[in-house]
Amino acid sequence: MEFRRLGRSGLNVSEISYGNWITHGSQVEEEQAHACVKAALDAGITTFDTADVYANTRAESVLGRALAGQRRESLEIFTKVFWPTGPGGPNDKGLGRKHIMESANASLQRLQTDYLDLYQAHRYDHSVPLEETMLAFADLVRAGKVLYIGVSEWTADQITAGAELARELKVPFISNQPQYSMLWRVIEGEVVPASEAAGISQIVWSPIAQGVLTGKYLPGQAPPAGSRATDESGGKFVSRFLSRDGLLEAVQQLKPIAEEAGLSLAQLAIAWVLQNQNVASAIIGATRPEQVVENVAAAGKTLDADVLKKIDDVLDGHVERDPSLTHASSPGGAGS
Numbered sequence: 001m002e003f004r005r006l007g008r009s010g011l012n013v014s015e016i017s018y019g020n021w022i023t024h025g026s027q028v029e030e031e032q033a034h035a036c037v038k039a040a041l042d043a044g045i046t047t048f049d050t051a052d053v054y055a056n057t058r059a060e061s062v063l064g065r066a067l068a069g070q071r072r073e074s075l076e077i078f079t080k081v082f083w084p085t086g087p088g089g090p091n092d093k094g095l096g097r098k099h100i101m102e103s104a105n106a107s108l109q110r111l112q113t114d115y116l117d118l119y120q121a122h123r124y125d126h127s128v129p130l131e132e133t134m135l136a137f138a139d140l141v142r143a144g145k146v147l148y149i150g151v152s153e154w155t156a157d158q159i160t161a162g163a164e165l166a167r168e169l170k171v172p173f174i175s176n177q178p179q180y181s182m183l184w185r186v187i188e189g190e191v192v193p194a195s196e197a198a199g200i201s202q203i204v205w206s207p208i209a210q211g212v213l214t215g216k217y218l219p220g221q222a223p224p225a226g227s228r229a230t231d232e233s234g235g236k237f238v239s240r241f242l243s244r245d246g247l248l249e250a251v252q253q254l255k256p257i258a259e260e261a262g263l264s265l266a267q268l269a270i271a272w273v274l275q276n277q278n279v280a281s282a283i284i285g286a287t288r289p290e291q292v293v294e295n296v297a298a299a300g301k302t303l304d305a306d307v308l309k310k311i312d313d314v315l316d317g318h319v320e321r322d323p324s325l326t327h328a329s330s331p332g333g334a335g336s
Helices: 030-042 054-067 097-111 130-142 156-169 191-198 209-214 235-242 247-252 255-260 265-274 289-296 305-315 324-328
Strands: 003-005 012-014 016-019 047-049 076-081 116-121 146-151 173-176 201-204 279-284
Touching (some): 003 279, 012 016, 012 076, 012 279, 016 030, 016 289, 030 289, 054 076, 076 097, 097 116, 116 173, 130 146, 146 156, 156 173, 156 191, 173 191, 191 201, 209 235, 209 247, 209 265, 235 247, 255 265, 255 305, 265 289, 265 305
Parallel strands (some): 016 047, 016 279, 047 076, 076 116, 116 146, 146 173, 201 279
Protein backbone atom coordinates (compact mmCIF):
# COMPACT_ATOMS: atom_id res chain seq x y z
CA MET A 1 0.00 0.00 0.00
CA GLU A 2 1.14 3.53 -0.77
CA PHE A 3 0.16 6.62 1.25
CA ARG A 4 -0.45 10.26 0.38
CA ARG A 5 -0.94 13.45 2.36
CA LEU A 6 -4.49 14.79 2.41
CA GLY A 7 -4.31 18.37 1.19
CA ARG A 8 -1.68 20.53 2.86
CA SER A 9 -2.29 18.73 6.15
CA GLY A 10 -0.07 16.30 8.00
CA LEU A 11 -2.64 13.50 7.66
CA ASN A 12 -1.51 10.46 5.67
CA VAL A 13 -4.19 8.31 4.02
CA SER A 14 -3.93 5.04 2.12
CA GLU A 15 -4.11 5.50 -1.66
CA ILE A 16 -6.93 2.98 -1.65
CA SER A 17 -9.59 3.57 0.99
CA TYR A 18 -12.49 1.32 1.91
CA GLY A 19 -16.05 2.63 1.69
CA ASN A 20 -19.33 0.98 2.63
CA TRP A 21 -21.98 2.89 0.68
CA ILE A 22 -24.82 0.53 -0.39
CA THR A 23 -23.03 -2.60 0.86
CA HIS A 24 -22.91 -2.61 4.68
CA GLY A 25 -26.21 -2.79 6.51
CA SER A 26 -28.15 -3.47 3.31
CA GLN A 27 -26.68 -5.38 0.35
CA VAL A 28 -24.17 -7.48 2.32
CA GLU A 29 -24.74 -9.60 5.43
CA GLU A 30 -22.74 -8.49 8.46
CA GLU A 31 -20.43 -11.51 8.50
CA GLN A 32 -19.49 -10.85 4.89
CA ALA A 33 -19.02 -7.15 5.60
CA HIS A 34 -16.60 -7.99 8.42
CA ALA A 35 -14.70 -10.31 6.06
CA CYS A 36 -14.32 -7.48 3.54
CA VAL A 37 -13.07 -5.07 6.23
CA LYS A 38 -10.56 -7.70 7.41
CA ALA A 39 -9.36 -8.13 3.83
CA ALA A 40 -8.92 -4.35 3.60
CA LEU A 41 -6.89 -4.25 6.80
CA ASP A 42 -4.78 -7.23 5.72
CA ALA A 43 -4.08 -5.47 2.40
CA GLY A 44 -2.76 -2.37 4.17
CA ILE A 45 -5.79 -0.11 3.90
CA THR A 46 -5.93 2.24 6.88
CA THR A 47 -8.55 4.71 5.63
CA PHE A 48 -12.25 3.87 6.04
CA ASP A 49 -15.06 6.06 4.73
CA THR A 50 -18.76 5.92 5.55
CA ALA A 51 -21.73 8.25 6.12
CA ASP A 52 -24.62 8.48 8.55
CA VAL A 53 -27.14 8.17 5.72
CA TYR A 54 -25.81 4.85 4.42
CA ALA A 55 -28.50 2.26 5.20
CA ASN A 56 -30.01 4.96 7.46
CA THR A 57 -27.14 4.80 10.00
CA ARG A 58 -26.73 1.00 9.93
CA ALA A 59 -23.59 1.14 7.77
CA GLU A 60 -21.76 3.16 10.43
CA SER A 61 -22.73 0.63 13.09
CA VAL A 62 -21.50 -2.29 10.98
CA LEU A 63 -18.19 -0.55 10.31
CA GLY A 64 -17.80 0.27 14.00
CA ARG A 65 -18.23 -3.38 14.94
CA ALA A 66 -15.93 -4.54 12.12
CA LEU A 67 -13.12 -2.24 13.30
CA ALA A 68 -13.59 -2.97 17.01
CA GLY A 69 -10.35 -4.13 18.61
CA GLN A 70 -8.10 -2.47 16.02
CA ARG A 71 -5.50 0.04 17.20
CA ARG A 72 -7.38 3.33 16.78
CA GLU A 73 -4.24 5.35 16.10
CA SER A 74 -3.50 3.14 13.08
CA LEU A 75 -6.81 4.01 11.37
CA GLU A 76 -8.30 7.02 9.64
CA ILE A 77 -12.08 6.93 10.09
CA PHE A 78 -14.17 9.29 7.96
CA THR A 79 -17.90 9.92 7.92
CA LYS A 80 -20.33 12.50 6.57
CA VAL A 81 -23.41 14.53 7.45
CA PHE A 82 -26.19 16.15 5.39
CA TRP A 83 -28.82 13.74 4.07
CA PRO A 84 -31.92 12.81 6.13
CA THR A 85 -31.44 10.21 8.85
CA GLY A 86 -33.61 8.73 11.58
CA PRO A 87 -37.37 9.23 11.33
CA GLY A 88 -36.96 12.22 9.01
CA GLY A 89 -37.93 15.04 11.36
CA PRO A 90 -37.47 18.69 10.35
CA ASN A 91 -33.98 18.85 11.89
CA ASP A 92 -32.88 15.35 10.81
CA LYS A 93 -31.14 16.68 7.71
CA GLY A 94 -28.99 19.46 6.32
CA LEU A 95 -26.04 21.44 7.62
CA GLY A 96 -27.68 23.47 10.37
CA ARG A 97 -25.84 23.55 13.69
CA LYS A 98 -28.35 21.34 15.50
CA HIS A 99 -28.20 18.53 12.95
CA ILE A 100 -24.41 18.67 12.61
CA MET A 101 -23.80 18.49 16.37
CA GLU A 102 -26.33 15.75 17.00
CA SER A 103 -25.22 13.75 13.96
CA ALA A 104 -21.56 13.93 14.95
CA ASN A 105 -22.29 12.61 18.43
CA ALA A 106 -24.45 9.81 17.03
CA SER A 107 -21.82 8.84 14.46
CA LEU A 108 -19.17 8.64 17.18
CA GLN A 109 -21.34 6.22 19.15
CA ARG A 110 -22.10 4.02 16.14
CA LEU A 111 -18.47 3.95 15.04
CA GLN A 112 -17.34 3.20 18.61
CA THR A 113 -14.72 5.94 18.63
CA ASP A 114 -14.00 9.11 20.60
CA TYR A 115 -13.09 11.15 17.53
CA LEU A 116 -13.37 11.27 13.75
CA ASP A 117 -10.27 11.80 11.67
CA LEU A 118 -12.33 13.56 9.00
CA TYR A 119 -15.91 14.87 9.17
CA GLN A 120 -17.40 15.81 5.81
CA ALA A 121 -20.34 17.88 4.62
CA HIS A 122 -22.00 15.32 2.33
CA ARG A 123 -23.41 18.06 0.07
CA TYR A 124 -23.66 21.85 0.10
CA ASP A 125 -26.68 23.16 1.97
CA HIS A 126 -28.23 26.10 0.10
CA SER A 127 -30.75 26.65 2.90
CA VAL A 128 -28.28 27.34 5.72
CA PRO A 129 -25.72 30.18 5.94
CA LEU A 130 -22.26 28.80 5.22
CA GLU A 131 -20.97 30.64 8.30
CA GLU A 132 -23.26 28.57 10.55
CA THR A 133 -22.11 25.32 8.97
CA MET A 134 -18.41 26.11 9.18
CA LEU A 135 -18.66 27.38 12.76
CA ALA A 136 -20.37 24.14 13.83
CA PHE A 137 -17.57 22.13 12.21
CA ALA A 138 -14.98 24.38 13.85
CA ASP A 139 -16.54 23.84 17.28
CA LEU A 140 -16.39 20.05 16.77
CA VAL A 141 -12.68 20.40 15.99
CA ARG A 142 -12.07 22.51 19.09
CA ALA A 143 -14.00 20.00 21.21
CA GLY A 144 -11.62 17.25 20.04
CA LYS A 145 -14.40 15.25 18.39
CA VAL A 146 -13.12 15.90 14.86
CA LEU A 147 -9.51 16.29 13.70
CA TYR A 148 -10.08 17.60 10.17
CA ILE A 149 -13.03 18.75 8.09
CA GLY A 150 -13.93 18.12 4.48
CA VAL A 151 -16.80 18.26 2.00
CA SER A 152 -18.31 16.12 -0.73
CA GLU A 153 -19.49 17.18 -4.19
CA TRP A 154 -18.97 20.90 -3.58
CA THR A 155 -18.42 23.22 -6.54
CA ALA A 156 -15.27 25.25 -7.07
CA ASP A 157 -16.93 28.43 -5.74
CA GLN A 158 -18.31 26.62 -2.69
CA ILE A 159 -14.89 25.12 -1.92
CA THR A 160 -13.23 28.53 -2.24
CA ALA A 161 -15.79 30.17 0.09
CA GLY A 162 -15.55 27.32 2.60
CA ALA A 163 -11.75 27.45 2.60
CA GLU A 164 -11.80 31.20 3.25
CA LEU A 165 -14.06 30.76 6.28
CA ALA A 166 -11.97 27.84 7.51
CA ARG A 167 -8.87 30.01 7.43
CA GLU A 168 -10.69 32.72 9.42
CA LEU A 169 -11.83 30.13 11.96
CA LYS A 170 -8.39 28.50 11.98
CA VAL A 171 -9.67 24.97 11.33
CA PRO A 172 -8.13 22.40 8.95
CA PHE A 173 -10.34 22.10 5.85
CA ILE A 174 -8.44 19.51 3.80
CA SER A 175 -10.60 17.47 1.42
CA ASN A 176 -13.39 17.13 -1.11
CA GLN A 177 -15.06 13.82 -1.99
CA PRO A 178 -16.36 13.85 -5.58
CA GLN A 179 -17.29 11.21 -8.10
CA TYR A 180 -14.34 10.71 -10.45
CA SER A 181 -13.43 8.12 -13.04
CA MET A 182 -12.22 7.72 -16.62
CA LEU A 183 -15.83 8.31 -17.64
CA TRP A 184 -16.79 11.05 -15.15
CA ARG A 185 -14.24 13.87 -15.22
CA VAL A 186 -16.43 16.83 -14.24
CA ILE A 187 -14.06 17.95 -11.47
CA GLU A 188 -11.05 18.50 -13.72
CA GLY A 189 -12.02 21.87 -15.19
CA GLU A 190 -12.93 23.85 -12.06
CA VAL A 191 -13.00 21.82 -8.83
CA VAL A 192 -9.43 20.52 -9.00
CA PRO A 193 -7.84 23.95 -9.68
CA ALA A 194 -9.91 25.53 -6.87
CA SER A 195 -8.95 22.68 -4.54
CA GLU A 196 -5.27 23.03 -5.32
CA ALA A 197 -5.48 26.76 -4.59
CA ALA A 198 -7.27 26.04 -1.29
CA GLY A 199 -4.78 23.35 -0.27
CA ILE A 200 -7.23 20.45 -0.30
CA SER A 201 -7.17 17.01 -1.97
CA GLN A 202 -9.79 14.78 -3.54
CA ILE A 203 -10.93 11.49 -1.99
CA VAL A 204 -12.78 10.09 -4.99
CA TRP A 205 -15.74 7.75 -5.08
CA SER A 206 -16.83 5.43 -7.89
CA PRO A 207 -13.41 5.16 -9.58
CA ILE A 208 -14.69 2.11 -11.49
CA ALA A 209 -17.93 3.91 -12.48
CA GLN A 210 -20.23 1.72 -10.40
CA GLY A 211 -18.62 -1.39 -11.86
CA VAL A 212 -18.97 -0.36 -15.50
CA LEU A 213 -15.18 -0.10 -15.88
CA THR A 214 -14.68 -3.70 -14.71
CA GLY A 215 -16.07 -4.87 -18.05
CA LYS A 216 -18.71 -7.08 -16.42
CA TYR A 217 -21.58 -5.29 -18.19
CA LEU A 218 -21.50 -6.69 -21.70
CA PRO A 219 -23.03 -5.04 -24.79
CA GLY A 220 -26.47 -6.39 -25.64
CA GLN A 221 -26.72 -8.53 -22.49
CA ALA A 222 -28.72 -8.13 -19.29
CA PRO A 223 -26.74 -6.99 -16.21
CA PRO A 224 -25.34 -9.91 -14.19
CA ALA A 225 -27.52 -11.06 -11.29
CA GLY A 226 -26.53 -9.39 -8.03
CA SER A 227 -24.62 -6.59 -9.78
CA ARG A 228 -24.96 -2.90 -8.88
CA ALA A 229 -27.24 -2.36 -11.90
CA THR A 230 -29.82 -4.72 -10.38
CA ASP A 231 -29.67 -3.08 -6.93
CA GLU A 232 -32.55 -0.82 -5.93
CA SER A 233 -30.31 1.77 -4.28
CA GLY A 234 -27.38 1.87 -6.67
CA GLY A 235 -29.00 1.06 -9.99
CA LYS A 236 -29.86 4.65 -10.86
CA PHE A 237 -26.16 5.63 -10.71
CA VAL A 238 -25.16 2.83 -13.09
CA SER A 239 -27.95 3.56 -15.54
CA ARG A 240 -26.40 6.87 -16.59
CA PHE A 241 -23.52 4.85 -18.06
CA LEU A 242 -25.39 1.79 -19.31
CA SER A 243 -27.78 3.95 -21.35
CA ARG A 244 -25.02 5.57 -23.42
CA ASP A 245 -24.75 4.28 -26.98
CA GLY A 246 -21.48 2.49 -27.64
CA LEU A 247 -20.06 2.92 -24.15
CA LEU A 248 -20.02 -0.75 -23.18
CA GLU A 249 -18.34 -1.60 -26.47
CA ALA A 250 -15.67 1.03 -25.74
CA VAL A 251 -15.05 -0.39 -22.26
CA GLN A 252 -14.36 -3.81 -23.81
CA GLN A 253 -11.71 -2.12 -25.96
CA LEU A 254 -9.87 -1.12 -22.79
CA LYS A 255 -9.09 -4.79 -22.03
CA PRO A 256 -5.95 -5.07 -24.21
CA ILE A 257 -4.69 -1.77 -22.77
CA ALA A 258 -5.09 -3.14 -19.24
CA GLU A 259 -3.44 -6.42 -20.18
CA GLU A 260 -0.50 -4.57 -21.72
CA ALA A 261 -0.08 -2.68 -18.43
CA GLY A 262 -0.30 -5.94 -16.47
CA LEU A 263 -3.56 -4.92 -14.81
CA SER A 264 -7.18 -6.00 -14.68
CA LEU A 265 -9.76 -3.52 -15.98
CA ALA A 266 -10.72 -2.56 -12.42
CA GLN A 267 -7.08 -2.03 -11.47
CA LEU A 268 -6.54 0.09 -14.58
CA ALA A 269 -9.52 2.29 -13.67
CA ILE A 270 -8.34 2.80 -10.09
CA ALA A 271 -4.75 3.42 -11.13
CA TRP A 272 -6.04 5.99 -13.65
CA VAL A 273 -7.68 8.22 -11.01
CA LEU A 274 -4.54 8.00 -8.86
CA GLN A 275 -2.48 9.53 -11.69
CA ASN A 276 -4.17 12.84 -10.83
CA GLN A 277 -1.87 14.37 -8.21
CA ASN A 278 -4.78 16.15 -6.54
CA VAL A 279 -6.33 12.76 -5.75
CA ALA A 280 -5.15 11.49 -2.37
CA SER A 281 -7.23 8.32 -2.25
CA ALA A 282 -9.68 6.27 -4.30
CA ILE A 283 -12.58 4.70 -2.41
CA ILE A 284 -13.40 1.10 -3.21
CA GLY A 285 -16.41 -0.88 -2.07
CA ALA A 286 -16.75 -4.64 -1.98
CA THR A 287 -19.24 -7.44 -1.51
CA ARG A 288 -16.50 -10.08 -1.44
CA PRO A 289 -12.98 -10.04 0.09
CA GLU A 290 -11.46 -11.07 -3.26
CA GLN A 291 -12.61 -7.76 -4.76
CA VAL A 292 -10.64 -5.89 -2.11
CA VAL A 293 -7.50 -7.89 -2.84
CA GLU A 294 -7.80 -7.25 -6.58
CA ASN A 295 -8.47 -3.52 -6.27
CA VAL A 296 -5.67 -2.85 -3.78
CA ALA A 297 -3.16 -4.04 -6.38
CA ALA A 298 -3.74 -0.73 -8.21
CA ALA A 299 -1.89 1.18 -5.47
CA GLY A 300 1.50 2.51 -6.49
CA LYS A 301 1.00 1.80 -10.20
CA THR A 302 2.19 4.40 -12.70
CA LEU A 303 0.53 4.62 -16.11
CA ASP A 304 2.78 6.08 -18.75
CA ALA A 305 1.70 8.76 -21.21
CA ASP A 306 1.18 6.24 -23.99
CA VAL A 307 -1.28 4.20 -21.91
CA LEU A 308 -3.17 7.34 -20.87
CA LYS A 309 -3.46 8.44 -24.50
CA LYS A 310 -4.76 5.02 -25.57
CA ILE A 311 -7.44 5.23 -22.87
CA ASP A 312 -8.49 8.69 -24.02
CA ASP A 313 -8.63 7.56 -27.65
CA VAL A 314 -10.88 4.59 -26.79
CA LEU A 315 -13.22 6.62 -24.59
CA ASP A 316 -13.42 9.65 -26.89
CA GLY A 317 -17.04 10.77 -27.02
CA HIS A 318 -18.05 8.85 -23.89
CA VAL A 319 -16.50 11.07 -21.20
CA GLU A 320 -18.61 13.50 -19.14
CA ARG A 321 -16.81 16.77 -18.36
CA ASP A 322 -19.59 19.31 -17.67
CA PRO A 323 -18.67 21.06 -14.36
CA SER A 324 -22.28 22.17 -13.81
CA LEU A 325 -23.14 18.58 -12.91
CA THR A 326 -21.41 19.06 -9.55
CA HIS A 327 -23.73 21.95 -8.70
CA ALA A 328 -26.73 19.93 -9.82
CA SER A 329 -25.89 17.13 -7.38
CA SER A 330 -26.93 19.16 -4.31
CA PRO A 331 -30.58 19.76 -3.38
CA GLY A 332 -31.38 23.32 -4.40
CA GLY A 333 -28.62 23.34 -7.00
CA ALA A 334 -29.27 23.89 -10.69
CA GLY A 335 -30.96 20.87 -12.18
CA SER A 336 -31.72 19.27 -8.83
